[in-house]
Amino acid sequence: MSFLKGTKVYSIFTGNCPVCQNESMYTVHNPYKISSTLTMNERCSHCNTKYKIEPSFFFGAMYVSYPVGIFFGGTTFFLSYFLLHLSLAICYVLIVTVMVIALPIILRVSRNIWINLFMKYNKTKSLTTREKVAG
Numbered sequence: 001m002s003f004l005k006g007t008k009v010y011s012i013f014t015g016n017c018p019v020c021q022n023e024s025m026y027t028v029h030n031p032y033k034i035s036s037t038l039t040m041n042e043r044c045s046h047c048n049t050k051y052k053i054e055p056s057f058f059f060g061a062m063y064v065s066y067p068v069g070i071f072f073g074g075t076t077f078f079l080s081y082f083l084l085h086l087s088l089a090i091c092y093v094l095i096v097t098v099m100v101i102a103l104p105i106i107l108r109v110s111r112n113i114w115i116n117l118f119m120k121y122n123k124t125k126s127l128t129t130r131e132k133v134a135g
Contacts, residue, residue, distance in 0.1 A: 006121050012112040018119040020047035020126040025115070031104035038107060047125040053118065058111055065110035072102050 004010040011018045015026055023046055028036040038058075043050050052058070076098045080091045099106075 006123065006126075008116045008121070011116055011121070012109065015108060015112055017044040017047060017049055017051075018112075018116045019049040019122050020044060021121060022046040022126060025051055025112075026108070031108050034104070037104045038111070040111075047122070049119070049125075051115065058114060061107075061110040061114040064113045065106055068106050068110050068113070069099060072106060073099055 001010060001014065004013075005021055008018070010016070011021055014021075015024050015029075017023055017025055023044060025040050025044070026036075027039045027041055031037050040051050042052070073095050076095045077091055080086045080094045081088070086094070
C-alpha cells in the first residue's frame with residue numbers, strides 16, 4: 001500500500017497521521033483490542049501534529065460512521081442475497097453479525113475519514129531529518 005503514500009486514501013486505510021503519514025494515530029494497532037479501540041496519541045511524534053483539534057472533535061465522526069456502516073451492511077446484503085441466494089432472514093442475521101464484528105473497524109475508519117477532511121498531507125513534514133539534510 002506504500003504506492004498510495006501521500007494520498008488521503010493511504011492515511012484513511014492505515015490510520016496514519018494525515019499530515020506526515022509516518023506513524024499510527026492510535027496507541028494500539030489492533031482495533032479489536034476493545035479497551036483501546038479509539039485510544040489515540042495526543043500528537044504525532046514525527047511532525048508534532050495535534051490530532052484532537054478541539055474538544056469533542058471526533059463527535060463529527062459519528063456522521064461519517066453512518067455511511068461507512070451502510071457500506072458494510074449493503075455489501076453484506078448484496079453478497080448474501082443476490083450472489084448466494086440466501087433467504088431474507090438469513091441475510092438479516094448475516095448483516096447484524098457483520099456489523100457487530102466490523103464495529104471497531106467502522107469506528108476507526110470513520111475517525112480517519114473525519115480527520116482527513118480537515119488536514120492534508122505535507123511532504124516536507126513527512127521527510128525525516130536525514131532526508132532533509134541530504135536533500
